[in-house]
Amino acid sequence: MNDIKVKVKDLSLRYGTNLALKKISMDIPEKMVTAFIGPSGCGKSTFLRTLNRMNDLIDNVAIEGEVFIDNINIYDKNIDVVNLRKKVGMIFQKSNPFAKSVYDNIAFGPRINGISHKSNLDEIVERSLKQAAIWDEVKDRLFHSALSLSGGQQQRICIARSLAVNPEILLMDEPASALDPISTAKIEELIHELKKEYTIIIVTHNMQQAARTSDLTALFYLGDLIEMNKTEIIFSNPAKKQTEDYISGRFG
Amino acid sequence: MVTFNKKKFRFSDWLAEKVIKAVAFLSIAVVILIFIFVFREAFPIFKMDKKEAASTETLVQESYGGLGTDNSTVKSADNQVDNSNRKQTNDEKPSSSLLSKTWMPVSDNPRYGLWPLFLGTLKVTLIALLFATPISILAAIYTSMFAKPGIREIIKPVIELLAGFPSVVIGFFALMVMATVLQNIFGYASRLNAFVGGIAMGLAAIPIIYTLTEDALTAIPKTFIEASLGLGASLRQTAFYVVLPAAVPGIFAAVVLGLGRIFGETMIALMATGNAAMISMNPFDSVRTLSATIGAEMAEVVFGDIHYNVLFLIGSLLFIFTFALNALAEFYFKNLVVRKYQSKK
Numbered sequence: 001m002n003d004i005k006v007k008v009k010d011l012s013l014r015y016g017t018n019l020a021l022k023k024i025s026m027d028i029p030e031k032m033v034t035a036f037i038g039p040s041g042c043g044k045s046t047f048l049r050t051l052n053r054m055n056d057l058i059d060n061v062a063i064e065g066e067v068f069i070d071n072i073n074i075y076d077k078n079i080d081v082v083n084l085r086k087k088v089g090m091i092f093q094k095s096n097p098f099a100k101s102v103y104d105n106i107a108f109g110p111r112i113n114g115i116s117h118k119s120n121l122d123e124i125v126e127r128s129l130k131q132a133a134i135w136d137e138v139k140d141r142l143f144h145s146a147l148s149l150s151g152g153q154q155q156r157i158c159i160a161r162s163l164a165v166n167p168e169i170l171l172m173d174e175p176a177s178a179l180d181p182i183s184t185a186k187i188e189e190l191i192h193e194l195k196k197e198y199t200i201i202i203v204t205h206n207m208q209q210a211a212r213t214s215d216l217t218a219l220f221y222l223g224d225l226i227e228m229n230k231t232e233i234i235f236s237n238p239a240k241k242q243t244e245d246y247i248s249g250r251f252g
Numbered sequence: 253m254v255t256f257n258k259k260k261f262r263f264s265d266w267l268a269e270k271v272i273k274a275v276a277f278l279s280i281a282v283v284i285l286i287f288i289f290v291f292r293e294a295f296p297i298f299k300m301d302k303k304e305a306a307s308t309e310t311l312v313q314e315s316y317g318g319l320g321t322d323n324s325t326v327k328s329a330d331n332q333v334d335n336s337n338r339k340q341t342n343d344e345k346p347s348s349s350l351l352s353k354t355w356m357p358v359s360d361n362p363r364y365g366l367w368p369l370f371l372g373t374l375k376v377t378l379i380a381l382l383f384a385t386p387i388s389i390l391a392a393i394y395t396s397m398f399a400k401p402g403i404r405e406i407i408k409p410v411i412e413l414l415a416g417f418p419s420v421v422i423g424f425f426a427l428m429v430m431a432t433v434l435q436n437i438f439g440y441a442s443r444l445n446a447f448v449g450g451i452a453m454g455l456a457a458i459p460i461i462y463t464l465t466e467d468a469l470t471a472i473p474k475t476f477i478e479a480s481l482g483l484g485a486s487l488r489q490t491a492f493y494v495v496l497p498a499a500v501p502g503i504f505a506a507v508v509l510g511l512g513r514i515f516g517e518t519m520i521a522l523m524a525t526g527n528a529a530m531i532s533m534n535p536f537d538s539v540r541t542l543s544a545t546i547g548a549e550m551a552e553v554v555f556g557d558i559h560y561n562v563l564f565l566i567g568s569l570l571f572i573f574t575f576a577l578n579a580l581a582e583f584y585f586k587n588l589v590v591r592k593y594q595s596k597k
């Protein structure tokens with residue numbers, strides 16, 4: 001097992017009075033794919049969003065507990081959330097490229113960070129698009145609107161956009177749930193490639209996808225972490241009855 | 253057993269549909285009738301012109317030749333008093349005087365030059381827009397992006413309340429307070445002028461521009477904001493580089509509608525601009541706007557007189573202009589937003 005990249009300790013989260021996460025603790029290893037599964041509303045997205053403090057944006061959220069990334073508690077008072085989010089990139093369920101050209105989408109992050117030299121930007125754009133395995137499809141359309149691409153292409157543009165700011169961790173919230181099987185296969189292939197360099201955490205409703213892409217799997221249920229283990233074990237020999245039931249489709 | 257092979261007559265549905273339809277068509281009809289009325293009252297100027305033009309041409313040219321040389325002084329108007337016999341002929345060819353540089357409808361030799369009114373309206377409108385637009389947009393950015401929900405819940409309704417302020421109150425405030433204060437600050441000569449009027453009208457337009465801009469900003473899908481923040485952009489960068497550019501069409505629409513409000517504003521113009529129709533580029537000179545002209549003169553005008561027709565012509569122009577602005581905002585800019593976000597799922 002690789003080194004621990006993210007360490008979560010007794011994390012609870014409340015939306016108003018609704019307790020959405022109940023004392024979650026887990027270790028997420030570096031440069032591996034960790035999948036979160038569980039029935040709808042069990043808190044997977046909520047948990048994922050605590051890892052880059054995206055929940056800060058929502059009113060009435062109360063968070064207890066600690067999340068360490070590279071041994072630093074990201075809920076510490078002195079944390080710079082903006083820089084944290086540069087290190088922890090996020091891909092959303094619904095692809096959300098800006099209403100700008102492909103090039104400007106990818107260059108957005110670097111520009112925000114003060115990179116303005118055209119040659120530098122060109123290089124970053126090309127590298128990110130290649131990493132996201134979409135360079136060949138868009139290299140002739142860099143200055144067309146990103147919204148003119150297909151849904152699957154848009155999602156890979158979003159991945160490329162995240163990669164352009166050199167994150168270390170990628171959070172993906174059901175990145176392929178709105179895509180057709182071929183686009184989904186491309187994204188999965190991409191995840192396989194990316195884990196050589198990035199720590200990837202992915203939420204999915206698709207059991208096969210979790211089984212195919214991930215090294216570790218965690219099952220959530222009603223805000224609890226039920227079980228987390230190597231993916232083979234979760235899918236072949238889970239410790240908890242609840243896990244077995246969920247995997248085999250008896251609830252959820 | 254429900255049968256559906258025969259259409260059933262439902263009286264209340266039928267009635268509701270007819271009533272709604274009738275009300276809708278009635279309101280459209282009223283607008284069209286007003287439109288027709290205003291244009292009909294303005295029309296005689298042009299008709300009269302054609303009929304009389306040939307017979308009076310020489311006389312009129314003579315008269316205007318004299319005027320053109322020094323028409324900016326009051327003296328020239330006094331001179332014309334002697335030529336009171338020419339009054340009649342001038343009256344009969346009003347449309348050529350529409351393009352002259354003097355608005356002097358009640359002198360012995362009345363001239364209906366619309367340029368000073370156009371220029372005055374333009375000046376006031378520009379000042380009002382320059383004042384209201386930045387304030388409204390910044391306030392909208394603040395409440396939609398930065399303000400805590402508690403603060404937002406206070407600021408938004410308060411600004412929107414300002415929209416319900418009777419313009420006569422704003423005009424009175426401008427007349428009594430702002431005029432003095434601004435004169436003390438800037439030290440210009442005439443107390444009531446385009447600047448004071450423009451600022452006061454800006455105040456009246458702020459709620460409209462603010463509300464619509466704030467709507468345009470909050471309509472930007474949350475996913476864009478999250479995407480930007482997720483890339484490590486600060487809230488300020490997100491507001492100015494992502495949300496604001498995406499909302500530009502909506503903001504344009506807001507500004508255009510605000511412009512319509514300023515353009516048609518009568519009470520404030522009447523009370524705060526000084527109402528002197530003159531051609532000047534100085535923002536601190538008094539001006540007379542198109543709408544204020546109608547407001548001030550309609551009550552004193554003789555029914556069917558040329559002056560009366562000209563006022564209706566001004567009304568028609570205001571009508572067309574505001575109509576065009578609203579159409580622009582409604583169809584062009586709104587479509588732009590729709591095309592930007594809804595063409596692709």
Ligand SMILES: Nc1ncnc2c1ncn2[C@@H]1O[C@H](COP(=O)(O)OP(=O)(O)OP(=O)(O)O)[C@@H](O)[C@H]1O
Nearest residue numbers: 015018020038039040041042043044045046047058
């Ligand atoms: N912004 C919010 N405000 C209040 N409650 C929320 C909010 N977002 C989520 N919740 C609640 O928190 C709980 C967990 O939601 P979450 O979105 O994390 O579930 P999920 O596991 O991602 O579900 P899904 O698989 O459907 O995406 C749910 O009960 C949900 O109603």
Ligand SMILES: [Mg+2]
Nearest residue numbers: 044045046173
């Ligand atoms: Mg979710």
